[in-house]
Amino acid sequence: LFLALAGTVRVVALPLLPLYPLLLLAGRGVAWRRRAAVAGSCVAGIALVLGPYLAIEQHTTGKMGLSRNGVWNLYGRVAPFADCTKFTPPPGTQLLCEAIPRPSRPITAQYTFNWWYSPAIRYYGDPHSATPEQTAVIESFVWAVIWGQPLDYAEEVGASLLRYIAPDHFRGYGGGPSYYDLVHAPILFHVAFQEYGRRVSAEHYSDGGRFSSREWLLDALRAEESVTRIQGPVFVLLALLMFAAPFVTSGRQRRAAVLFAVTAVLLLVLPVATVEFSARTAVPGFAPLAAAAALGGWGVSRKVRSRLPTPPRGGSRRALRSRLGSGTAVSPRWMRRSRPEG
Numbered sequence: 001l002f003l004a005l006a007g008t009v010r011v012v013a014l015p016l017l018p019l020y021p022l023l024l025l026a027g028r029g030v031a032w033r034r035r036a037a038v039a040g041s042c043v044a045g046i047a048l049v050l051g052p053y054l055a056i057e058q059h060t061t062g063k064m065g066l067s068r069n070g071v072w073n074l075y076g077r078v079a080p081f082a083d084c085t086k087f088t089p090p091p092g093t094q095l096l097c098e099a100i101p102r103p104s105r106p107i108t109a110q111y112t113f114n115w116w117y118s119p120a121i122r123y124y125g126d127p128h129s130a131t132p133e134q135t136a137v138i139e140s141f142v143w144a145v146i147w148g149q150p151l152d153y154a155e156e157v158g159a160s161l162l163r164y165i166a167p168d169h170f171r172g173y174g175g176g177p178s179y180y181d182l183v184h185a186p187i188l189f190h191v192a193f194q195e196y197g198r199r200v201s202a203e204h205y206s207d208g209g210r211f212s213s214r215e216w217l218l219d220a221l222r223a224e225e226s227v228t229r230i231q232g233p234v235f236v237l238l239a240l241l242m243f244a245a246p247f248v249t250s251g252r253q254r255r256a257a258v259l260f261a262v263t264a265v266l267l268l269v270l271p272v273a274t275v276e277f278s279a280r281t282a283v284p285g286f287a288p289l290a291a292a293a294a295l296g297g298w299g300v301s302r303k304v305r306s307r308l309p310t311p312p313r314g315g316s317r318r319a320l321r322s323r324l325g326s327g328t329a330v331s332p333r334w335m336r337r338s339r340p341e342g
Contacts, residue, residue: 004049011067012281015266017046023259069112071139072127073275075120076112078145080105080175081156087148093141095123108175108276157269160277164235164268167279176278179229183222183279230286238289241296248299257299260292 003020006013025039058064067073084097096119098105110117112127124134146153159173167178230238242264245257267285271278 001045001049004046006284007050007066008053010281010284012267012271012284014066015270016263019262019266021046028255069127071135071142072112072120072130073108074142075138076108076110076118076175077156077273077275078142078149078153079111079118079120080107080172081149081152082141082145083149083152086152087144090137090140090144092137093144095119096138096141103172107172157273160272161269163277164282165232167231167277170277173277175276177280179225179231179279181279183225230289238293241293241300242289243296245292245296245299248303249295253295253299257292257295260288260295264289264292 003013003016007017021039021042024042025035027035027038053066054064057066079096079098081102082096082098084094089097098119106114106117111120112118113121115121115126120138124130124137130138156173159170160175163170163173163178168180171178242261245261246254249257264285267288268282271281275281
């Protein structure tokens with residue numbers, strides 16, 4: 001239920017929906033029927049939330065889905081590096097080919113939403129108004145780019161992933177806002193931007209006109225964000241412990257470590273691979289990252305302790321006393337002194 005509800009708020013949660021029933025089904029130490037029943041309950045909970053949601057969406061808008069952008073986001077991901085000389089554009093997509101050098105092209109969001117920069121929007125509409133046929137043309141171009149330029153795609157995604165360590169770098173690859181950009185960018189709180197937000201929101205939401213901001217509260221939240229930001233060496237340490245966790249734990253702890261690690265990787269990698277790096281989509285992945293890292297740190301500490309020499313305990317002293325005789329006292333180590341010779 002909670003996973004499905006999370007998906008209605010942020011679509012980054014959707015890849016977790018098939019993962020968790022599969023993990024429940026693949027559990028160990030439990031009868032097959034019970035695992036199937038638990039996994040089936042998980043699927044039923046997901047359907048209970050998303051089924052009515054999608055039905056109402058279809059009835060209200062004529063389209064079914066949790067996001068109007070869909071494959072348009074992926075188009076924004078690949079358009080900045082698409083080179084039609086490296087693959088054969090599908091029929092009808094030649095208008096999307098550009099001769100502009102990669103460094104001079106705009107970032108992801110401009111290709112997804114901006115008419116001035118995006119040939120897809122100029123010729124095929126936008127994510128909210130395009131017909132299914134027009135969207136299908138965009139989709140065919142997207143997959144042609146990915147299959148035709150796999151190394152370029154991997155480079156873009158890899159450079160974007162480095163922004164988890166250095167969010168203010170690799171902006172040309174990552175596209176989206178860093179943590180500092182998202183929280184401190186003046187335009188987000190500019191009066192003109194707020195007025196535009198009210199007008200656009202009022203067109204889609206009945207309470208859009210209630211948008212407002214309070215500077216004192218924003219200052220407090222900015223201060224908290226600046227000291228709790230996960231980046232740089234902190235992120236590297238957590239990531240290393242997360243990857244180590246399945247190898248330094250066992251039993252139930254290992255299964256939990258795998259669950260947290262896979263969840264964190266999905267939440268941190270898929271948004272970057274399908275849209276862009278953005279601080280707002282990065283935050284949900286930090287909780288399972290920290291959980292897996294905690295298990296990893298615990299497992300590493302156990303491994304280290306197991307290799308340290310174990311000091312003698314009371315049992316050893318009693319065994320020595322029994323060998324020497326019941327009337328012989330064995331002094332603690334700190335009281336023993338070597339006798340001088342002669």
